[in-house]
Amino acid sequence: MVSKSSSSATPASLRRTHRGLMLSRIQAEPGVSRADLVRRFGFSEMALTRIARDLLAAEIIEEFDPPVADTGKQRRIGRPRIGLRIIPKGVFAAGITVSAYFSEVSICDANGQTIARQEVDNTSFEDAAETARLYSSALCALIKETGIDIDRIAGVGVALSANTSPDRNEIVRSEYFGWGNDGGQFWEEVRGNTGLPVEIENIANALALSEMRFGAARDVSEFALAHVATFAGVGAVSDGRVVRGASGDAGRIGHFRLEKRSLRCTCGRNDCLNLSATGFGLLAKLGKLDHDTFDCSKLPVYARSLLAAVDDASNADHLHEAGLHLAEALDPLAKILAPELIILSGTLGSKDAYFKGAEQGLTASFGYGPDSGFRLVKGVVSPADAASLLALHTFCYSDRLDYERLNNSASGNVKVAANA
Numbered sequence: 001m002v003s004k005s006s007s008s009a010t011p012a013s014l015r016r017t018h019r020g021l022m023l024s025r026i027q028a029e030p031g032v033s034r035a036d037l038v039r040r041f042g043f044s045e046m047a048l049t050r051i052a053r054d055l056l057a058a059e060i061i062e063e064f065d066p067p068v069a070d071t072g073k074q075r076r077i078g079r080p081r082i083g084l085r086i087i088p089k090g091v092f093a094a095g096i097t098v099s100a101y102f103s104e105v106s107i108c109d110a111n112g113q114t115i116a117r118q119e120v121d122n123t124s125f126e127d128a129a130e131t132a133r134l135y136s137s138a139l140c141a142l143i144k145e146t147g148i149d150i151d152r153i154a155g156v157g158v159a160l161s162a163n164t165s166p167d168r169n170e171i172v173r174s175e176y177f178g179w180g181n182d183g184g185q186f187w188e189e190v191r192g193n194t195g196l197p198v199e200i201e202n203i204a205n206a207l208a209l210s211e212m213r214f215g216a217a218r219d220v221s222e223f224a225l226a227h228v229a230t231f232a233g234v235g236a237v238s239d240g241r242v243v244r245g246a247s248g249d250a251g252r253i254g255h256f257r258l259e260k261r262s263l264r265c266t267c268g269r270n271d272c273l274n275l276s277a278t279g280f281g282l283l284a285k286l287g288k289l290d291h292d293t294f295d296c297s298k299l300p301v302y303a304r305s306l307l308a309a310v311d312d313a314s315n316a317d318h319l320h321e322a323g324l325h326l327a328e329a330l331d332p333l334a335k336i337l338a339p340e341l342i343i344l345s346g347t348l349g350s351k352d353a354y355f356k357g358a359e360q361g362l363t364a365s366f367g368y369g370p371d372s373g374f375r376l377v378k379g380v381v382s383p384a385d386a387a388s389l390l391a392l393h394t395f396c397y398s399d400r401l402d403y404e405r406l407n408n409s410a411s412g413n414v415k416v417a418a419n420a
Contacts, residue, residue, distance in 0.1 A: 016399040018043060018051055023060070023086070024397045027111065028218070031066035031083035052084065058407040060090045060110070086110045091396050091406065092153045094143065095387025096135045096190065098125070098160035098177075099203070100303035101229060101347050102384035105139040107146060107153070110396065112214045112389050118142045123300055128171060128182040132189035140193055151409035154401065155197035156190055157390030159206035159383070161233070163249045166199055172248060175266035176231065178296035197402070199394045203227055204251055205242050207345050207381060208235030210389035213397065215380040216343050223341035224333055225379065226253065228326065228349030230279045230302050231266075236337055243337075253329045254278065264293040277325035279306040279348050285318055306347060316353040323357020330358060331366040334374050345379035 009017070021041055026032055038048050055061045066083040091110040097103065106117035120138045125131055135158075143150060162174035169187035173180060190198045201209075204227040211217040211225060221240040227233050234251035236243040243250050254274035255267055263284055265272040275281045279302065283289050288305045291298075309315050326349075330342055344355050359376055362368030368376070381389065394400060 013399070015051065016401065016403075018047065019055065019401055019403065020398045022048070022051055023055070023401070026061055026084050027086045027397060030085040031064075033081055033083055037084075054403065054407070057410060058090075058403060059087060059410045060406060061085065062087050062090075088113065090152070091392075092148055093388050093391035093396060094139055094153055094156045094194070094196065095385070095389070095391055096139060096156060096158045097384055097387045098122075098131060098135060098158065099229075099383065100125075100299040101307065102382070104384060105135060105142050106385065106388045107142060107148065108385070108388040108392060110392070112210075112385075112392060114385060114388065116142055116146045117384070125177045125296070125299060128174075128177070128179050129185040129189055131177075132186040133193070136190040136193035139190075143194075149409055150195065151405050153196055154406075155199065155391045155395030156194055157206065157387040157392075157394065158186070158190065158198065158200040159203045159387040159390060160200070161203050161231070163247075164200050164202050164205075165248050166201060169198070169200065171200060176296070176299070197395050197400070199390060201390055202233065202235065202251075203383060203386060204233040204235035204345075206235075206386040206390040207379065207383060208237050208242065208343075209393050210381040210386045211343055211345075211379055212237060212240070213393045214389055216377050217341055220340050222337070223339045223343065224337055225343040225345055226326065226330065226333075226349060227346040227383070228278055228344065228354070229347040229383075230299075230306065231274045232278050232326070232329075232346075232349075234333065236339075238337070253333065256329045256332075258325060258328060262292055266294050273325065273329050277322050277329070279309075281325075282306070282309060282315075282318055282322050282348065285321075286315065303347075310348060310351050310354075319348070319351055319353035320357035320360075322348065323354040323359075324361040326354075326358045327361025327365060330362060330376070331368075334372070339374050342374055342376050343379045344376070345381070346383060350378055 034048055038045055061084050063082050088109040088111050093108050095106045103120045103122050104117050106114055108114045120135055161176035163172040165172050169184045171182040171186050187198050187200055207227055208225040217223045223237050225235045232254040234253050236251055256273040257271050258273045258276050260271045261275040263275045265274045283305050348354050355378055
């Protein structure tokens with residue numbers, strides 16, 4: 001999200017902000033004209049022309065003649081309308097998805113289309129730094145294989161199940177992987193190995209930002225996304241920004257209190273939502289577990305078992321029941337946040353039977369309907385794509401775009417000197 005206002009902005013920071021705003025609108029509305037952008041953002045024509053010139057020179061955008069719809073009306077006389085659009089291969093973004101479900105590295109173009117991906121064979125997530133080395137090495141190999149100029153890659157996004165602090169470049173804690181505070185080691189490994197800017201984010205937050213930029217929540221500034229796989233978590237967005245809370249650990253709906261089970265959550269309790277509305281609880285219900293306490297060393301086992309279970313049509317009733325349980329957390333979430341949308345995502349959350357269970361639970365128990373003030377929808381962004389889309393959102397369509405690096409790597413002979 002790019003904010004236009006700043007009381008202490010310098011000319012250079014304003015220009016970075018304006019670039020981000022312009023790029024975001026051009027990507028969302030291919031063919032938008034300079035005049036449209038002036039009216040939308042209130043820039044002076046001179047300022048906008050200068051920024052457009054910079055972006056054209058850096059080969060991030062291009063001009064074209066938009067097709068004119070035949071409305072039967074007399075055509076406008078005067079200078080033809082020139083539109084602007086993103087050059088898909090002008091900027092790339094890379095992603096690292098650390099998960100037992102989607103263990104891979106990927107690269108997408110400037111429109112968020114994945115152009116290359118590679119699975120990473122990782123059966124152990126015991127050490128954060130070692131995990132970072134494994135994935136970043138795989139990413140470097142993928143970049144080399146594609147032949148993409150690394151200076152055209154805006155940055156690397158990392159999506160994983162953890163409480164993260166992007167401001168400090170730290171993984172604060174991961175109950176899922178069994179990690180404590182990594183002191184920035186994961187970030188340092190990826191940054192050191194790739195030489196690129198890096199953003200590490202909780203998977204639910206990464207998905208929420210991806211849906212806001214490219215998916216179900218496009219142009220929606222107030223929404224929540226529930227990611228449900230082995231466990232459940234929420235990425236909440238207000239005024240276009242992720243809600244983190246004082247501890248940076250907002251969205252832990254998996255620890256809402258529900259019915260008691262014969263299972264133990266990562267927190268030690270036996271009445272968490274994680275035990276009834278998630279993959280862990282579902283596997284226990286199906287008799288696929290030989291233990292009652294979550295075990296980090298069995299992450300690949302949980303993933304393989306859940307992937308098989310959700311694709312088995314005979315388990316539809318169990319998925320529906322798990323979705324009913326999730327509704328008990330979605331109702332207070334809606335009352336507290338008053339979102340426009342609640343998005344369900346994840347290996348379990350995206351399944352039809354689970355979604356219908358959550359929808360039915362909200363309707364039957366909490367009066368969900370057309371007048372509820374929010375809509376329950378399924379996400380359109382795969383968790384496997386969230387990491388690269390996070391990088392695109394963070395390092396391209398924002399004031400963190402490294403214009404100078406992109407400009408210096410442009411193929412044209414003329415380079416524009418800009419106050420980045």
